[in-house]
Amino acid sequence: MSGTDLWSTWAGLVLGSLIVLAYELQVLVRGRRTPHRVARAAHARMRADWVRALAEKPGFEIVAVQTLRNSLMSATISASTAALCMMGAVSLAGSQLAAGLHSLRASAITPLEVLGLALMGVLFGSFVCSALSMRYYNHAGFALSMPAATPQREALVPLATDYLTRAGYLYGWGLRSFLMVAPLVAGIVNPWLMPPASLGLVWVLWQFDRPGAID
DSSP: OOHHHHHHHHHHHHHHHHHHHHHHHHHHHHHHHOGGGSHHHHHHHHHHHHHHHHHTSTTOHHHHHHHHHHHHHHHHHHHHHHHHHHHHHHHHHHHHHHHHHHTTTTSOOOHHHHHHHHHHHHHHHHHHHHHHHHHHHHHHHHHHTSOTTSHHHHHHHHHHHHHHHHHHHHHHHHHHHHHTHHHHHHHHHOGGGHHHHHHHHHHHHHHHHSOOTTO
16 A cells, blocks of 8 residues: 555544544533533433332332333343454454554554454443443342332432433443444445545434433
């Protein structure tokens, strides 16, 4: 690969990465200034209201457990899918990446190697976030399955609210990380496919980040 082609390849990779990074920073700033305009904040508020409402209404413990089980199953599927994809990526490109990184002294790292490492890192991050959300959903289930209006249940309401908030954020980040696989795979095929794929990803993430009409 000539020097011009190499710089062009790096430019496509960097541009695609900056598009996603700029969008995430914009969402972070908007979430701090106007939380009601970001779906993740609206969803966190909804989960907190749900926990408080269940704590004041006896007889809905089974409903709470069933709802949490659905969330737990969703997080389990996300974690399993990310783990399988990560193992597939390692199997397909692990040896080539290891050979390339081992020879760094002789030549500079290539954009393809960077994209391969980023792909594995994003999949691993998706797995970790989904697995941690499973942990919080599981413990929240113990708290919300206790009889309502009992001293033990009342003492655990703040803990259950915090656990559900963490689980929701972690599940969301696990899903976002998994979606970020798309521009990385496009970049592996051709680095200049990464910017348009990143724009497509931003549009999809924007759909996730828009709060509902009730907000």
